[in-house]
Amino acid sequence: MTRSRFDSTACETLAGCINEIERGTDVELVIVVRGRSANYAHADYLFGFVVALIVLIFLIFSPFPFPAFLVPIDVAVAFVVAALISWKSNFLRRLFSREKFRKQAVRTAAAAMFYEAGIANTNEEMGVIIYLSLLERRLELIADRGVLKKVPPQDWNREVFELHEVGKTPDAKSFQTAIEKFGKLLAEHVPATGENPNELPDKPRFELK
DSSP states (O other): OOOOOOSHHHHHHHHHHHHHHHHSBSOEEEEEEESOSSOOHHHHHHHHHHHHHHHHHHHHHOSSOOOTTHHHHHHHHHHHHHHHHHHTOHHHHHHTSOHHHHHHHHHHHHHHHHHHTTGGGOTTSOEEEEEEETTTTEEEEEEOHHHHHHSOHHHHHHHHHHHHHHHHSOOHHHHHHHHHHHHHHHHHHSBOOSOSOOOSOSSOEEEOO
């Protein structure tokens, strides 16, 4: 089955989803989808080093004769080409980076966005950010105090767990479905009172490059 992509159509669909959710709740919901949450140059260089080392070993022990002056050139070219391949590959960047680094990168980026986008400054402390990072295959959800006070912890933790599971296999359609389900939880425990204006844009922030 082909995965649903995070493209302009998905962005517009999610915008409509957010608008519908906020009709039934006082919560200000912000969705951010990023291609990655950190600079993975170290993973690119590590992959380049591994490939360059393999090429060097091959040249040293190869039964075929190679001019000595070509050895450093071949190794350098192998490093550069491999690093560029890794730069274009989420799979390789995940493979050559530590899970702890990826986890911390997403958490830090989500927390920064919570303040940068003004989610932490809503009048009634009703801001929620759902932050999905595609390279890391990780989702973070941060909610302000006003929301956490009203939603029972057990219900909240269940929905957050389900969202985290969706983040492990990023897919626009399943992501939307999970958000709609999360919206029902918000409408149940933080219903719209008509006294909380729409303080934040409904359109999701897609930063995929």
